[in-house]
Amino acid sequence: MTNKAVQQVFRNIADLLQLQGADGFRVRSYQRVADGLRVLTDDLSNLAARGELRQIPGVGEAIAAKIEELLETGECRFHQELLAAVPPGLVQMLEVPELGPKTAKRLYDELGLADLDALEAAAQAGRLRDLKGFGAKSEANLLANIALWRRGRERVLAATALAVAEPLLALLQAQPGVLAASLAGSLRRGQETTKDLDLLVSATDGAAAIAAFVGQPEVEEIAGQGETKASVRLRSGLNADLRVVPPGSWGAALQYFTGSKAHNIAIRSRARERGLTVNEYGVRRLDDPDGPAVAAATEDEVYAALGLSWIPPELREDRGELAAAETGELPDLLTVAQIRGDLHTHTRWSDGQQSVLAMAQAARERGYAYYAFCDHSQVLTVANGLDEARVRAQWDDIAAAQEAVPEVRLLRGIEVDILSDGALDLSLDLLHELDIVVASVHSNFNQDPAKATARLLRAIRSGVVDIIGHPTGRKLTSREGLPFDFDPVAEAAAECGVALEINASPERLDLDDVLARRARARGALLVVNTDAHQIAGLDFLRYGVAQARRAWLTASDVLNTRPSEELLAWLKD
Numbered sequence: 001m002t003n004k005a006v007q008q009v010f011r012n013i014a015d016l017l018q019l020q021g022a023d024g025f026r027v028r029s030y031q032r033v034a035d036g037l038r039v040l041t042d043d044l045s046n047l048a049a050r051g052e053l054r055q056i057p058g059v060g061e062a063i064a065a066k067i068e069e070l071l072e073t074g075e076c077r078f079h080q081e082l083l084a085a086v087p088p089g090l091v092q093m094l095e096v097p098e099l100g101p102k103t104a105k106r107l108y109d110e111l112g113l114a115d116l117d118a119l120e121a122a123a124q125a126g127r128l129r130d131l132k133g134f135g136a137k138s139e140a141n142l143l144a145n146i147a148l149w150r151r152g153r154e155r156v157l158a159a160t161a162l163a164v165a166e167p168l169l170a171l172l173q174a175q176p177g178v179l180a181a182s183l184a185g186s187l188r189r190g191q192e193t194t195k196d197l198d199l200l201v202s203a204t205d206g207a208a209a210i211a212a213f214v215g216q217p218e219v220e221e222i223a224g225q226g227e228t229k230a231s232v233r234l235r236s237g238l239n240a241d242l243r244v245v246p247p248g249s250w251g252a253a254l255q256y257f258t259g260s261k262a263h264n265i266a267i268r269s270r271a272r273e274r275g276l277t278v279n280e281y282g283v284r285r286l287d288d289p290d291g292p293a294v295a296a297a298t299e300d301e302v303y304a305a306l307g308l309s310w311i312p313p314e315l316r317e318d319r320g321e322l323a324a325a326e327t328g329e330l331p332d333l334l335t336v337a338q339i340r341g342d343l344h345t346h347t348r349w350s351d352g353q354q355s356v357l358a359m360a361q362a363a364r365e366r367g368y369a370y371y372a373f374c375d376h377s378q379v380l381t382v383a384n385g386l387d388e389a390r391v392r393a394q395w396d397d398i399a400a401a402q403e404a405v406p407e408v409r410l411l412r413g414i415e416v417d418i419l420s421d422g423a424l425d426l427s428l429d430l431l432h433e434l435d436i437v438v439a440s441v442h443s444n445f446n447q448d449p450a451k452a453t454a455r456l457l458r459a460i461r462s463g464v465v466d467i468i469g470h471p472t473g474r475k476l477t478s479r480e481g482l483p484f485d486f487d488p489v490a491e492a493a494a495e496c497g498v499a500l501e502i503n504a505s506p507e508r509l510d511l512d513d514v515l516a517r518r519a520r521a522r523g524a525l526l527v528v529n530t531d532a533h534q535i536a537g538l539d540f541l542r543y544g545v546a547q548a549r550r551a552w553l554t555a556s557d558v559l560n561t562r563p564s565e566e567l568l569a570w571l572k573d
Contacts, residue, residue, distance in 0.1 A: 003044050003353075006070050007037035009079055015094055016082040018101035019108075032058035040353065045071055089115025097145040097478040106131065120146050141446065148480060155193035156238065157476060159506035159543060162187060164236050165197045168216070172242070175212050177205040179247055184257040190314040190546035192476060192509045197240035200257055206244030213242045249281050251298035256280040262318035270306050270322065278302070314549040333549040334528075336542055338561045341370035341408075344415065344438050344469055344501065344529035345538070349394050350375035351383035353534040356394070360401040362535040363408050369564045372411040373398055374438045374469075377425040379417045386414070388430050409564050411435040411571075415469055420444045420451075422458025424465075431464040436571055438501070438529075440469035445482050452484040460492045466571055467527055467559075468493065470503040470510040477507065486515055487522060494523030497573065499559045502551075504530045504544025505537070513550035520557050527559040 014030035036057040037044070047053050048071055053064040066076050083091065093104045093116055107113040110131060113122055122128055123139045123146075165183055172181045178201055182188065185198035201209045210230050214222050223231040228244045245253040256264065256279060271278045275286050282296030283305045295301035300310045308325040312333055315321040324330045346352035347359055354362075356373060363371035375394065376385040386394065395412055402410045413436040417425040424431065424439060431437050439459045447455065459465055471489070474481030493500050500519050503510045508531070511519065516526055528544040530537055548558060555561040562570065 001044075001070050001074055003037055003040055006044055006067060007034050009070060009076055010034040010037065010066075012094075013076075013079055013082060015101040016079075016086055016091070019086050019090060019094075019105050020082070021105065029058060033063055038351065087114045089118070092116055093119060096142075096149045099142065099145065116146065116149075144480070148478065151477075155195050157506045158187060158190070158192050158194060158546075159540070160236075161194045161197060161238065164218070164234060164238060165199070165240075168197070168199060168213070168240065171212055171216065172199065172201050172209050175203075175208040177203045177207075178209050179203060180250060181209075182254060184254065185259060188258050188313045189260060189316055190550050192506075192512070192543075192547065195239075197234075197238055198257055199240065199242045200254055201242065201244045202247050202250040202253075203244050204247070209244055210242065213240075245280070247297070248293075249296050251300070251302050252278070252282040252293070252296040253280045255299050255302045258313050258316060260317050263316040263321070266318045266322055267306065270308075274306065276305065278306075312549065314546060315552065317550075331552050331554050334545055334553050334555055334558055334561070336545050338555045339528060339541060339545065339558075340562065340564070341368040341372070341560050341567070342530050342532065342538065342541070343370075343372040343411070343413070343436060343467060343527055343560050344374045344503070345372065345532045346375050346415075347373055349373075349390065349397070350380075350385055351533060356397045357401045357404060358535065359532075360405040360408060360410055362538055364405050366538060368408050370409040370411060370560075370567060372413040372436045372438075374413040374415040374436065376442075377414055377416040379419070379425045380442055385417075385425075388426060391426070391430060391434075409568070413438060415440055416465075417442055418455060418459045420447070420455065422455040424459060424462060428462065428464055436466050437464050438467045438469040439465040441473045441482055445473055445479060447482065449483045449485060452482045453488060456482075456484055456489050457492050460489070460496050460498050465498055467499045467501055467529075469501050469529075470505075470508050470531070471500055472510050472512075472515070474510050474512075475507050476509065481510070486518065490519040490522040490524045493519070494525070497525075497570075499525045499527040502526055502528045502544050502547050504528060504540040504542075504547070506540060506543050509543060509547050511547075511551075513547055516548065516551035516553065520551070520553060525559050526551075526553060526557055529560070 010030050011034040014027050014034065017027045017030065040056065044067060048068055053059055053067055066078060070076050090104060090108055093099060094101060107119060111122060111127065113119045123143050128134045128139050129136055165187060169181055169183060172178060180202040182200050184200045186194045203209055206228055210225065214225055214230050214232055218234045219232045220235045221233040223233060230242045232240050234240055268278050276294065277284050277286050277289055282293030283302055284291060284293055295305035303310050308322060309328060309330060311321050311325050345359060347354060347356050360371060376383040378385045378387040391414060398410055398412055412434050414434055415438045416431065418439050418441045419425060460468065472481035500511060502516055520526060528548055530540040532538045532540065
């Protein structure tokens, strides 16, 4: 088990103990262990092998034994006993955003609400507002969060799906007779979430591919299996579909199964206007639908037959891409290779898991020209935020790392909180001394839209902010984000020379593609950052770039594609 997985078990134990009304000291002891595991920089298995688990804050002999049990078996008996002692529906209620164990216990004790359906019905009937601390607004917020949770259960993050899909794709590509294999559907289009996996194979004989697909260890249930198609349910809970097509139909099938529905409808409409018909088997003449295909072998051929240049999958949403493809005005979309540095990352100075030096070395390994350390500011105590003294102390650490990693220009930065009134969490004098300032909202997401808009505008106009980090503050499966009027914010960012971030963290992807495109249309500059809290987080870049591509962005639209000298000049200005 990973450090994060073990941490989640101990956090869940603390929640379960609260649900059972356990002593507060006992609850806090497990919370302390979870906090210690969250900021741990070494791998737990390494610490266990060296007999050093008890060096973790809060870990004594009994806790160390539970960690070893998790590492060895993947389960903790004590955790399983707690789960068995609490109604399953009550445990599920804890997954709802902003519904903590104390509130869940009150709802259970005072109203007998033991599952999510009962809770939702009670809120809809207005039964919660009579409880102390509840009201009509609390009920409305709870119902909105339940709806958000339900939507999150229907779809999974793209990163989660790709972690399952890409090994499957490699397996299929290795099978005899397979000439090509590709993702299709929403994952190929770079969407941020998906409902299932769509895979496509070109093969002279698809028997081996079908057999490998249904026979993999991750398959929990075979829903259907034929000579050219198979459907399975995986242990991860995802459904996966495989289609096998002959080489001569590869391009038509890849275009058809990539979608989106709106794009394909527009394609078929355009084909009819030209006396053609399009399906997964090829482009044919309407007056000879059983005749030879006009185009089918490649996607280029399919689009060319309709008078279009090839359209990148990320743009296939019927948002003007056909008109642009007809006139040769499709953008030269951003690529991962064009990103020259990461301007929003964290270290163990706040809530990251690696040192400044380790992150700098990772930046060098990726060939970055520059790299910014932007740990959290003081108000975010849950993330071990930095006050002014610790900010200055970190500069010595960054200077030492710069000597060790001269190939990368290391930038002294901060992710400073934007407070409820738009003020910043550290003094303007200190912020002026930094190389780069990322300003972000981390609290009070239920503000009135007018106040939320004013909050962001004040931060943008402060004169010290370079980037607005994850501007809406949304989390895809747990939080809608800050409600504000986007266009004035984007226009102010353009006017003040403040970049708006596309945060590449898979659970954020904030800005989304629609807002990022709107921001650029209003003159704002974008930046794609990972918000990495550990070295592995730097790999999130691909998801942010996919979001930028869906927003029609080119390298010139994105701040961190610029050479070092140009970037430093922009920051100085």
